[in-house]
Amino acid sequence: MGATKTEHFTDQQNQMATLAKALGHPARVAIMEHLLKVNACICGDIVNELPLAQPTVSQHLKELKNAGLIKGNIEGNTICYCIDEKAIQVLKNYFSDLCSVLEQKNNCC
Amino acid sequence: MGATKTEHFTDQQNQMATLAKALGHPARVAIMEHLLKVNACICGDIVNELPLAQPTVSQHLKELKNAGLIKGNIEGNTICYCIDEKAIQVLKNYFSDLCSVLEQKNNCC
């Protein structure tokens, strides 16, 4: 026990959980927001922006990348990370749909 | 080590991470979807819908509740859970905003 029972859920549910989980840590939210703020998809000076050590940031970036929320391009010495718009659209659509279904039904509680 | 360094991030970032984290498990995504599908905010027959034992489901419900994603009303013997619309709106707005900022900038990668 201890491991998530992924097999029992739909691909859609697992996919949504993966995206949400990746954003389920304030450092990773901060990274996303930083990538958004800095006009181009500025590189690994993310480390300077965050109160975390370089290996820790690197690990968080990896998780965001694995979840498909960001992309990384090698640019010589440096790596250029940026947000993957598609993933954000998936999230946006999911919650938009949820919201509009909710508005149609009058919730009891 | 091992504990998230919450203090170092903004309230907004922590709040978003909390909501996302709560949805970061397929069982909890499934619970949300079930609550949405069943017209009223049907009670704990969620257990029958999920491939998990009752205590496990109860724990997941607690986490969704702590994050503010659902509300629970005691109805005699039973408890009536339903989605908290406000939390979903927060999520919807967050990703909508993110999306529109992204559309304005042309991403490099």
Added chain:
DNA sequence: AACATTTATCGTAATATTGCGATATTAAAA
């Protein structure tokens, strides 16, 4: 009152995450 039903909590084992120092890897710069 005794029993059944529904949900929560406790305790615990298995596993995952978080954070970081040390170290490897890679490519630019000197």
Added chain:
DNA sequence: TTTTAATATCGCAATATTACGATAAATGTT
């Protein structure tokens, strides 16, 4: 080619999550 800079990976300790059996708590039913 040696040095420097930017990232990634390894290994480990601390902590958190997941799952569930056993049991408690609360309320309805008989």
